Amino acid sequence: MYEGPVQDLIDELGQLPGIGPKSAQRIAFHILAADPDDIRRLADVLRLVKEKVRFCDICFNVAEDEQCRICRDARRDPTVICVVEEAKDVVAVERTREFRGRYHVLGGAISPIDGIGPNELRIRELCQRLADGTVQEVIIATDPNLEGEATATYLSRLLIPMGVKVSRLASGLPVGGDLEYADEVTLGRAFEGRRYVDA
């Protein structure tokens, strides 16, 4: 419908996740009207990110060098590994400031329907990290959905025989939420995991 490069831009934007044809069009017209310097900066950072950013050799978090900031940081506890699905989950956990150990990014979760089995994830690399006996505990922090649960179960069965403590994040009511809006599975988990309060 549009002349040459405008349609190309709409098509390319439409390839990005969560951007449908209408949003792609709106963004394209914003770009047409925007300050050329702003758009040049966006184009530059797109290139830069693909040239500079890589994945950490140890934990597969995003990194600018062979190792990510966390793996390079000697103050981080090397005896605990938090296993997450994606690099963005590392950021979510970091924001809590509750965790001072290292990470391991699986690169997804087990999902037979999408053709993702244990071999498609960085599980072998996780086992290799446990080989020298430094790691005492693995905290499994996969997403609380079907795929995440399946991955957590698979990992637990694999890792416990290797002699490490394995733990999983607590399920329960989200803080700030309303009890009446909690789905029954969450509410059931909250009951199951209830804590007794001292008198």
Next chain:
Amino acid sequence: MYEGPVQDLIDELGQLPGIGPKSAQRIAFHILAADPDDIRRLADVLRLVKEKVRFCDICFNVAEDEQCRICRDARRDPTVICVVEEAKDVVAVERTREFRGRYHVLGGAISPIDGIGPNELRIRELCQRLADGTVQEVIIATDPNLEGEATATYLSRLLIPMGVKVSRLASGLPVGGDLEYADEVTLGRAFEGRRYVDA
């Protein structure tokens, strides 16, 4: 939270319309994992669009040359101009295949709250196009909201004394919609604009 260029990318993406911090993060991680060639193509088209695409000297539609495809097309009726707010509205009207005249893109709508008055829009340029008497009718196709209506009223008062016929798009029930879900203003307009049916 992220290392250098990843955070820069998230920040730049977050500047685009309709992309909040969460979407920006999701898109950034998609870009990190994507085929470098795909991202290079996106970066290239961003640059290209800013270098190549301009606005038509006559109607201010997007164009690759001094004049857009429609203004260059001798088969388009030069006696009718359809006035729209944005270039994307040209595409919406073109899709109907109902209109064979020319366009005029105002570049927005009158909105005192956003500091947009008639002088910020391409109204002077519209009047200049009417000067030689070729144009017989101006169809005002601004958005059916407060700003669009204000702009349409302003234009009608300005253009009618210049001796052109001025028309506006019909208001009424959207085709395929449900009467019970129509808001009262739309339903009121549908009554007001009702057409008598021949026996």
